[in-house]
Amino acid sequence: MRLRETFEALSDKTKPWFYSPTYIISVTAIGIFGFVFDLELYAILAIAFIVLLNLVFQRDLLPSFLGVAIIGMVPLARYGEVEYFSPLYRIFYPFLPENVQHYVDASGYGAFVQWFAPFVIIGLIIAFTLRPVVYRVQFKKGRFFYTTLAVAVAVTLGGAFYLSPSEYFTFPALYYVFFLGIGMLIIYQAMDNYIDETREDLFDYFSFMMVAVGVMGIAMVASAYYEHFDVIRESGPGRMFQWRNNLTNNLLLSMPFAFYLSLKRRFGSVYLALGILQFLVLVFSYSRGGIIFGTLVFPPLMLATLYLSKGRRMKQLFVLVLVFALVYVAFETWLVPFDQVLENIMDRVEISREESRARMFVQAVERFFAYPVFGTGLAEDVIYSPQPMAMQWYHSTVSQVLGSLGMVGVIAFLYQELIRAFTIFELRARFNLFVLFALIGFGGYSLVNVGYFVPLPFVYMVLVMFLVLERHNRILRKNPALMDAESLPSNLFNGS
Numbered sequence: 047m048r049l050r051e052t053f054e055a056l057s058d059k060t061k062p063w064f065y066s067p068t069y070i071i072s073v074t075a076i077g078i079f080g081f082v083f084d085l086e087l088y089a090i091l092a093i094a095f096i097v098l099l100n101l102v103f104q105r106d107l108l109p110s111f112l113g114v115a116i117i118g119m120v121p122l123a124r125y126g127e128v129e130y131f132s133p134l135y136r137i138f139y140p141f142l143p144e145n146v147q148h149y150v151d152a153s154g155y156g157a158f159v160q161w162f163a164p165f166v167i168i169g170l171i172i173a174f175t176l177r178p179v180v181y182r183v184q185f186k187k188g189r190f191f192y193t194t195l196a197v198a199v200a201v202t203l204g205g206a207f208y209l210s211p212s213e214y215f216t217f218p219a220l221y222y223v224f225f226l227g228i229g230m231l232i233i234y235q236a237m238d239n240y241i242d243e244t245r246e247d248l249f250d251y252f253s254f255m256m257v258a259v260g261v262m263g264i265a266m267v268a269s270a271y272y273e274h275f276d277v278i279r280e281s282g283p284g285r286m287f288q289w290r291n292n293l294t295n296n297l298l299l300s301m302p303f304a305f306y307l308s309l310k311r312r313f314g315s316v317y318l319a320l321g322i323l324q325f326l327v328l329v330f331s332y333s334r335g336g337i338i339f340g341t342l343v344f345p346p347l348m349l350a351t352l353y354l355s356k357g358r359r360m361k362q363l364f365v366l367v368l369v370f371a372l373v374y375v376a377f378e379t380w381l382v383p384f385d386q387v388l389e390n391i392m393d394r395v396e397i398s399r400e401e402s403r404a405r406m407f408v409q410a411v412e413r414f415f416a417y418p419v420f421g422t423g424l425a426e427d428v429i430y431s432p433q434p435m436a437m438q439w440y441h442s443t444v445s446q447v448l449g450s451l452g453m454v455g456v457i458a459f460l461y462q463e464l465i466r467a468f469t470i471f472e473l474r475a476r477f478n479l480f481v482l483f484a485l486i487g488f489g490g491y492s493l494v495n496v497g498y499f500v501p502l503p504f505v506y507m508v509l510v511m512f513l514v515l516e517r518h519n520r521i522l523r524k525n526p527a528l529m530d531a532e533s534l535p536s537n538l539f540n541g542s
Contacts, residue, residue, distance in 0.1 A: 053102075053180045057105060060099070060103045060104065061104060064100060064106075064109040065109070065245075065251060069112075070254055070255060070258050071258075073093055073096060073113055074116060074258040076089050076096075076116075077093065077116035077117075077119060077262050078261075078262060078265045080120050081122075081262075081265070081266055081269065086120045086121045086123070087121075089120050090117050090120055090121065093113045093116055093117050093120075096113055097114065097117075101177065106240060106241060106242040107236060107237055107240040108237075108241050108242065108248075108251070108252070111255055111510050112255040112258055112259070114502065114503050114506060114507075115255070115259050115503050116259070116262055117503070118296075118502060118503030118504075119263070119296055119503075122266070122293060123287065123289055125292075177236075177240075181240065183239045183240075184239065185235070186235065186238050186239060188234075188238045188513075189465065189469065190234065190238075190462075190465065190509070190512060190516070191234065191235075192461075193458075193461055193462040193465045194231050194509070195231060196458035196462065197226065197227075197462055198227040198228060198230060199458065200454045200455040200457075200458035200459070201223055201226045201227045201451065201455075202223060202227040202228070203420050203451075203454060204223070204423040204424055204451045204452070204454075204455065205423015205424065205425065205426065205450070206419075206420040207419075208420070208422050209422070209423045209425055209426065213423075213426075216425050218437055219423070219424045219425035219437050221437075222424050222437050222501065223424055225501035225502065226501050226505065230505060230509070233506060233509070234509060234513075237509065237510055241510075241514070241517065246521060246525065246528060248514060248517055248521065249477045249514055249515075249517075249521075250307070252510075252511070252514045253306050253307050253480075254307070256300040256303035257304050257307060257317065259299070259300040260296075260297060260300040260301060260303075260321070261320065262296075263296055263324065263327055264320070264323050264327050266293060267290075271283070271330075274286045275381075278381050278382065279380070279381055283330060283332065283381070283387060283390065286332070287331075290331040290333040290336065291333050291495060293333070294331070294333045294335055294336035294340075295488060295491065295495065295497045295500075296503075297327060298328070298336070298339060298340065298488050298491055299487070299488050299511070300324065300484075301321055301324040301325060301340075301343070301344075301484075301487065302321075302347055302481070302483035302484045302487070303480060303484070304320045305317070305318065305348070305351045305480060305483075306476060306477060306480040308321065308351060308355075308362070309351065309354050309476065314362075315361060315365050318351070318365045318366070319368075319369050321351075322348075322369045322370070323369065325340050325344045326369070326370075326373055328340035329341070329391060330387075332390075334494075336491070339487055339490040342486075342490065343487040346483070347480075348366065350483075354534075402441070403441050403442060403494060406428055406440045406442065407440070407444075407445045409440075409445075409449065410428075410440050410442075410444075410445035410446070410448045411448060411449075413448075413449040414449060418452050418453050419453055419454060420451065420452045420454055421447075421448070421449055421450045421452035421454075422449060422450060423450055424450050424499075426438060428440055428449070439496050439499075440496065441494065441495065441496060442492075442493060442494055442495070442496065443493065443495070443496055443497065444493060446496050446499055447459050459498070466485065469512060469515055469519065470515065472519050473523075473529075474533060474534040475519075475532045475534060476532050476533075476534060477515065478515065478518075478519075481511060481512075488504075
């Protein structure tokens with residue numbers, strides 16, 4: 047009892063900081079610093095330590111959402127460089143495959159990181175062990191329990207009666223099977239128990255964290271442009287960095303929430319500018335999916351924002367024109383003519399039937415008809431050579447579900463999206479509308495990407511977004527005044 051009282055007292059003292067702008071700015075700044083100055087490992091460990099403080103001293107786990115999201119972005123430029131992160135794997139060294147052990151042995155990092163990484167990992171384990179004792183937990187069958195369970199079953203049974211036991215238990219496929227399956231179900235239970243739904247600013251706070259994710263993305267692309275400045279001036283921008291595709295998932299999820307906050311804050315113009323910049327970053331990162339689905343989402347997103355702005359529409363239009371004008375002038379003055387940039391972008395979005403994604407889709411359909419119930423699993427080879435620590439990707443969520451999980455996977459994922467859609471349309475509220483834009487962008491991009499199969503951070507981020515939305519709907523029902531403020535005009539979609 048005394049232990050619980052002590053932690054509750056510490057929780058009351060530290061809670062204001064975790065819900066303050068200082069917390070959000072600090073985590074984001076650490077992430078940006080680590081990425082820009084090639085200190086990713088140190089930034090990851092620093093943010094993980096902050097997440098650890100949240101796990102220990104706060105019942106509410108929502109602040110840790112930002113830490114997990116930023117940690118997922120910091121190392122994107124190190125894709126495939128397993129040796130760089132070997133200190134994080136050192137504690138698990140005896141259990142790693144020989145090829146991964148080779149990368150670990152090649153690492154030359156100092157004793158500080160070698161000791162600090164296990165310290166953070168062990169601390170996280172202790173925190174999760176301690177939480178049920180200090181902060182009471184109960185098994186909950188929330189709205190998304192059965193959808194998460196359905197996907198977990200589909201992923202776990204993927205490849206049944208096709209893969210041999212030795213194939214099924216290969217690494218890293220086993221990592222994805224666990225964290226998309228039982229692991230994600232555990233994460234769901236933890237977040238469903240430990241997200242505070244008594245705060246009326248819950249959805250605003252979540253939106254602030256999403257804006258921070260967008261700021262991180264803007265800084266990452268800006269630093270890449272700065273690094274390749276001379277090359278861009280000579281031959282124009284192009285596919286300068288591999289991590290543009292992974293970043294697109296983050297930006298499509300986060301972009302709508304900047305527009306949401308632009309409707310209700312003193313600094314609405316700043317949030318609007320950040321949202322517009324996220325769209326431009328999607329385009330100028332030269333991710334084909336980012337260009338296509340960012341361009342599909344941005345116009346209706348901007349129009350909805352203008353419509354809901356009421357008396358501030360001229361100001362919002364001015365911000366829109368100003369941001370585009372500044373970007374145009376920047377390209378014309380310091381980089382290359384803007385018409386050349388547009389030409390490069392149009393060339394980038396051309397699609398060929400001969401490219402690997404089309405051949406992977408054919409392969410997925412063939413495997414679906416050959417093994418229609420459970421598919422061929424996540425360990426089966428596809429027309430793709432993955433990086434170390436990555437599974438076999440079809441580079442399309444649809445193809446991945448069909449080929450890897452079969453009809454069981456199709457039913458599970460359709461069920462999940464149906465319940466999510468019901469939650470969005472449950473109330474005619476502003477936050478719901480912008481969650482819809484986030485899901486359209488992320489889900490649309492998943493047609494040519496596998497965000498739904500990346501447990502950390504993307505599946506986790508979408509899961510938390512809908513847990514927040516569910517609580518948002520309950521809060522509005524209990525507060526008529528807040529419901530009136532958040533309600534969408536009745537004629538928004540009927541053309542009246």
